[in-house]
Every structure is written in structure tokens, then in C-alpha cells.
Amino acid sequence: MNELNLDDFKGIIFDLDGVIYDITEAIKKAVEDGIEKYQMNVSRDEVMEEIAHLIEDIQNYPVPEIILNSYTLLDIKFLEGLSFFKKLRIGIYLFTQFNQYKDEESKIFEGIAKLISNLSRKNLKLAILTNNKSSYAEEVLSKFNLTKFFDPIIGFNDVSKVKPDPEGILKILEIWKIKPSQAIFVGDMTTDIDAGKAANVRMICVSSGLAKKETLIEHEPDILVNNTEELIKIFNI
Ligand SMILES: [Mg+2]
Structure with missing residues (x-):
């Protein structure tokens, strides 16, 4: 070292x-919730990094800019192949869950x-x-x-x-x-x-x-x- x-x-x-x-625990839990709710065929650890980046990005922008940029923001590997509205729904769900866990878990x-x-x-x-x-x-x-x-x-x-x-x-x-x-x-x-x-x-x-x-x-x-x-x-x- x-x-x-x-x-x-x-x-x-x-x-x-x-x-x-x-904030690792809060992100882990949000991801677990998302995988379960939308029955996604991915492992938690595989998608953690992408979702951590997504959550960081969403926190960066004011809401109108999130809406304007949502197509690019949600252009991430683990959501590939889904319709834009499905991606949007999952993205919002993950962010909501993360915010809920953040205060208590972090x-x-x-x-x-x-x-x-x-x-x-x-x-x-x-x-x-x-x-x-x-x-x-x-x-x-x-x-x-x-x-x-x-x-x-x-x-x-x-x-x-x-x-x-x-x-x-x-x-x-x-x-x-x-x-x-x-x-x-x-x-x-x-x-x-x-x-x-x-x-x-x-x-x-x-x-x-x-x-x-x-x-x-x-x-x-x-x-x-x-x-x-x-x-x-x-x-x-
Ligand atoms: Mg950091």
C-alpha cells in the first residue's frame, strides 16, 4: 500500500x-425493492453501480431538467429493452425508495x-x-x-x-x-x-x-x- x-x-x-x-445500505435496499417489484432478472450487485450513478444524477438536477433529460438519464444497461415509460416508472420507484431508506439507514x-x-x-x-x-x-x-x-x-x-x-x-x-x-x-x-x-x-x-x-x-x-x-x-x- x-x-x-x-x-x-x-x-x-x-x-x-x-x-x-x-449510503450503501439505502441503495442496496432500494435496488432489492425494485428488482422484486418489477421482477427483474438481474442480480443486485450487478446493477448497484449503475443505479448509484443514476441516483446521483437525479439528485443533481432540478426537476424540469430531469424531465427534459429523462430519456438520456434512463439509457442504462439494466433497463435495456424496456419501453421508455416502464424505465421511467422503475427510475422513479428506485429514487423514491432510496429517499425513504436514506435517513434511517445512513x-x-x-x-x-x-x-x-x-x-x-x-x-x-x-x-x-x-x-x-x-x-x-x-x-x-x-x-x-x-x-x-x-x-x-x-x-x-x-x-x-x-x-x-x-x-x-x-x-x-x-x-x-x-x-x-x-x-x-x-x-x-x-x-x-x-x-x-x-x-x-x-x-x-x-x-x-x-x-x-x-x-x-x-x-x-x-x-x-x-x-x-x-x-x-x-x-x-
Ligand atoms: Mg461519492
């Missing part, structure tokens, strides 16, 4: 869902709060970059008393192009007045890896269970860890 020397860095940018906030990953406060104590700047709304991030962070550690908190509403575009990362570096080589970005999806690499920061990918590990490897993160425990070890504090 690669070692990191934290003295080389001034700031760390975190993705929220899948890195700090664990928690922060074990050990992540301690890691964040330890990093902050080392005088490292910390930020959040999510493809979700920034108010959603603030809500989640405040629920776990973590808001005070992060400045800025950037969501899709603060940039013109979301990840995989590097805009959000570059914006944070500009606010902090530091160079890409002095920053680390921690994410869990291929879109995070692509954004981090395009911004030229050190990219750490946590395989949280939503994206397939082989797919993540194909996108070549600088460091790939299997879980939060390994992430904490990498920082060695």
Missing part, C-alpha cells in the same frame, strides 16, 4: 457520499469522524466537494457535528460543471491559494478519480462498495484503498 507524507500537503478535499457518509463510516478531526488538528485545510446540493452536504455534516471542519463546502449549485470535471477541485484550490501538488482528493466513484486526475491533485479512491473495484482500477487512481480502515491507515495519524 502506498504511503503518504502529510507534510507534503496543505489541504484535503473529501467527496461526501461513499467516503464520509455511507450513517457515517466508522472512524471517519476521528480521522477528520485529527487531520484538522494537523492544520490541514479540509473541504467537501459533492455532486449533490451543498445544502444537503451541510445538513448531513451538521447531523454528525462535522460542519466546523470543512471550508468550503461545494455542491453542484456552486459550479458550472460537476465531477468528472475538475472545476470544483480547482475552485477550492483557488480559495485556499494552494497548488494542485499540495492537495489530496478522496472520492469513491470513477467520476471522482477522473476529476482528481484532471486537476492534478493526489487522488485517493476508497472502494466503498457502490462502484466495482475493477472499474475503479481502470480509471487509475494514485492510491486505491478497500475501506475506511485502510484510508485511515494511509494517513498514518
Whole structure:
């Protein structure tokens, strides 16, 4: 496993869902419900990644844009061959179920709060970059008393192009007045890896269970860890 020397860095940018906030159970349950209700001939683990992306995409857009883009949004492999209206019905059902489970099932990953406060104590700047709304991030962070550690908190509403575009990362570096080589970005999806690499920061990918590990490897993160425990070890504090 690669070692990191934290003295080389001034700031760390975190993705929220899948890195700090664990939404895996909520997505799993929504997918199980969808497969059962629509009697789909697929396995849950096979479609998790596509559905995680779909849910992230839907959360990104205001409703009129979801409607306008629904044809493209729902152009995903596991819905292939179904009529557009059937796809739409399944998409809406999955999203509704996910939202229902999200509050009760979701928690922060074990050990992540301690890691964040330890990093902050080392005088490292910390930020959040999510493809979700920034108010959603603030809500989640405040629920776990973590808001005070992060400045800025950037969501899709603060940039013109979301990840995989590097805009959000570059914006944070500009606010902090530091160079890409002095920053680390921690994410869990291929879109995070692509954004981090395009911004030229050190990219750490946590395989949280939503994206397939082989797919993540194909996108070549600088460091790939299997879980939060390994992430904490990498920082060695
Ligand atoms: Mg994520």
C-alpha cells in the first residue's frame, strides 16, 4: 500500500457520499425493492453501480431538467429493452425508495469522524466537494457535528460543471491559494478519480462498495484503498 507524507500537503478535499457518509445500505435496499417489484432478472450487485450513478444524477438536477433529460438519464444497461415509460416508472420507484431508506439507514463510516478531526488538528485545510446540493452536504455534516471542519463546502449549485470535471477541485484550490501538488482528493466513484486526475491533485479512491473495484482500477487512481480502515491507515495519524 502506498504511503503518504502529510507534510507534503496543505489541504484535503473529501467527496461526501461513499467516503464520509455511507449510503450503501439505502441503495442496496432500494435496488432489492425494485428488482422484486418489477421482477427483474438481474442480480443486485450487478446493477448497484449503475443505479448509484443514476441516483446521483437525479439528485443533481432540478426537476424540469430531469424531465427534459429523462430519456438520456434512463439509457442504462439494466433497463435495456424496456419501453421508455416502464424505465421511467422503475427510475422513479428506485429514487423514491432510496429517499425513504436514506435517513434511517445512513450513517457515517466508522472512524471517519476521528480521522477528520485529527487531520484538522494537523492544520490541514479540509473541504467537501459533492455532486449533490451543498445544502444537503451541510445538513448531513451538521447531523454528525462535522460542519466546523470543512471550508468550503461545494455542491453542484456552486459550479458550472460537476465531477468528472475538475472545476470544483480547482475552485477550492483557488480559495485556499494552494497548488494542485499540495492537495489530496478522496472520492469513491470513477467520476471522482477522473476529476482528481484532471486537476492534478493526489487522488485517493476508497472502494466503498457502490462502484466495482475493477472499474475503479481502470480509471487509475494514485492510491486505491478497500475501506475506511485502510484510508485511515494511509494517513498514518
Ligand atoms: Mg461519492
